[in-house]
Amino acid sequence: MFQFGFCIIVPLIFSGKGVLRDFPASVRELFTYIKLSAVVYGATALSTASLGFAGVSYVTKVVFKSSKLIPTMVVGVVMERAGFSSRKRSYSPYDYAAAVMLCLGAVGFAYSPSKAGLDGDVDGEGRQARFGEHGIGIALLSASVFCDAIVPNVQENLMQSGSAGHSKAAPSSKESGDDEEIEMQSLVKDTKDSRSTLPKRDQKGLSSQSLMVNTNSVGFSCLLLSTLAYSSFVPIVKHLAENQHSALMHLTVGCGLGAAVMSYMEIIKRSGPAVAVATATLRKVVTVILSYIVFPKHMTLTHIFSGILVAGGMCVSYVGRGKR
Numbered sequence: 001m002f003q004f005g006f007c008i009i010v011p012l013i014f015s016g017k018g019v020l021r022d023f024p025a026s027v028r029e030l031f032t033y034i035k036l037s038a039v040v041y042g043a044t045a046l047s048t049a050s051l052g053f054a055g056v057s058y059v060t061k062v063v064f065k066s067s068k069l070i071p072t073m074v075v076g077v078v079m080e081r082a083g084f085s086s087r088k089r090s091y092s093p094y095d096y097a098a099a100v101m102l103c104l105g106a107v108g109f110a111y112s113p114s115k116a117g118l119d120g121d122v123d124g125e126g127r128q129a130r131f132g133e134h135g136i137g138i139a140l141l142s143a144s145v146f147c148d149a150i151v152p153n154v155q156e157n158l159m160q161s162g163s164a165g166h167s168k169a170a171p172s173s174k175e176s177g178d179d180e181e182i183e184m185q186s187l188v189k190d191t192k193d194s195r196s197t198l199p200k201r202d203q204k205g206l207s208s209q210s211l212m213v214n215t216n217s218v219g220f221s222c223l224l225l226s227t228l229a230y231s232s233f234v235p236i237v238k239h240l241a242e243n244q245h246s247a248l249m250h251l252t253v254g255c256g257l258g259a260a261v262m263s264y265m266e267i268i269k270r271s272g273p274a275v276a277v278a279t280a281t282l283r284k285v286v287t288v289i290l291s292y293i294v295f296p297k298h299m300t301l302t303h304i305f306s307g308i309l310v311a312g313g314m315c316v317s318y319v320g321r322g323k324r
Contacts, residue, residue: 002254005216009258011212011213012209019210023217060138064144066284067103076273077091094320095317101313103281105310109307155273156272264279
């Protein structure tokens with residue numbers, strides 16, 4: 001609940017009350033953000049649930065979650081070709097090669113040898129008995145990655161669709177003979193690409209701060225109602241009041257998370273989902289490197305080779321841009 005709350009407070013502090021003008025004014029508009037919040041929750045819940053099935057280890061989860069850049073690119077292209085996105089996307093073979101190298105590098109950096117062989121003593125009969133559960137766990141992880149790929153593309157669509165959707169649907173003044181017909185075409189187009197639920201008062205699309213407030217308000221409201229329903233709200237407040245250190249840690253983490261999410265959303269708006277997810281993947285690599293610096297640990301050949309892959313992926317991406 002603290003995470004959702006600070007993802008509302010931080011953009012309000014930076015943008016003021018202006019973001020409240022874009023808050024959903026009807027149940028129909030609110031339903032768009034309810035669906036988006038459900039997909040965000042599904043990405044986390046499905047990956048967590050997969051660990052409860054035999055054969056799905058922490059390493060398996062790391063491999064899947066570190067490889068979501070490629071599905072994000074594919075989903076973006078599919079949405080654009082299906083008419084669900086207003087931004088043109090085209091990725092060259094260099095982009096896909098760089099994405100593969102970056103994902104493999106992230107997997108290698110996050111790899112933990114101590115957690116890789118937790119189920120190594122399971123005999124052949126046990127493995128066969130767990131095969132069904134393993135398939136269910138992999139299916140849940142795949143669905144989680146698919147949700148992760150959908151979320152940034154939908155977020156970009158909400159932040160970009162205002163002007164693009166209307167300008168795309170309405171013909172030029174020379175071709176327009178009936179204003180009502182033009183408006184009807186615009187509404188039909190918006191309905192087709194799921195943008196009709198956006199406030200018409202914002203013709204330039206939502207700002208990243210507005211989208212944060214609208215989306216996280218749904219999650220915050222649900223968690224607040226659940227804590228009130230289970231009579232756990234008052235104990236939480238008492239705990240924070242009696243433990244200043246815990247309250248300070250929650251405040252620090254909340255502010256940092258709010259600023260990080262706002263920066264991530266701004267990258268999506270300006271540069272697209274693929275760049276944002278690639279940046280997040282690089283963040284994982286930097287986090288692991290910092291952990292080795294702050295808490296000295298043994299670095300294996302896997303980590304060194306992963307660093308080479310990450311650097312190579314960045315070089316391939318740079319070369320690909322020069323070829324365009």
